[in-house]
Amino acid sequence: MQRRKFLSLGAAAAAVVTVLPSSLTATDFRTTAPKAWEAPTSKEAIEALFGSSAATEGKIEIKAPKLAENGGAVPIGVKSSIALTTIAIFQDANPRSAVAVFEMGDNGVMDMMTKIKMRKTADVTIVAKGKDGKLYSAVQKVEVSIGGCGG
Numbered sequence: 001m002q003r004r005k006f007l008s009l010g011a012a013a014a015a016v017v018t019v020l021p022s023s024l025t026a027t028d029f030r031t032t033a034p035k036a037w038e039a040p041t042s043k044e045a046i047e048a049l050f051g052s053s054a055a056t057e058g059k060i061e062i063k064a065p066k067l068a069e070n071g072g073a074v075p076i077g078v079k080s081s082i083a084l085t086t087i088a089i090f091q092d093a094n095p096r097s098a099v100a101v102f103e104m105g106d107n108g109v110m111d112m113m114t115k116i117k118m119r120k121t122a123d124v125t126i127v128a129k130g131k132d133g134k135l136y137s138a139v140q141k142v143e144v145s146i147g148g149c150g151g
Contacts, residue, residue, distance in 0.1 A: 037098050038096065040096065049088060049098065054135065056135065059080060064124055066141075066143060073117070076116055077112065078111075086101065088127045091124045093122035093144065
């Protein structure tokens with residue numbers, strides 16, 4: 001087994017162990033919404049995942065650098081003052097726009113951070129579904145000085 005794969009599996013297992021006491025759910029969005037993962041633009045991916053791209057600006061905040069020195073690991077954060085059920089990250093820098101989808105538990109923390117790869121400068125879009133059933137969004141342009149996908 002390759003060292004990186006082994007280390008990432010170990011880190012994932014450790015993360016699962018620390019989360020297990022809370023309610024844990026998982027949906028395979030690649031199976032339930034396959035067109036979202038093939039869509040070349042954020043708008044198309046959002047429509048394929050949520051059924052509509054109409055979302056209210058505000059209520060969620062995107063935390064991302066204006067300039068990412070390394071596109072191979074761009075930190076992206078999401079913060080919200082309202083209860084959310086689903087958080088999805090999209091970007092138009094790579095051939096496929098959808099990056100990740102997270103389901104939040106009943107007592108899910110609405111302040112999270114992850115890292116994504118970006119090939120070039122583009123908008124990063126966060127779309128979140130609230131417990132009220134409405135979609136909320138935030139968009140921020142991230143400039144990438146060195147591409148993270150072989151660029």
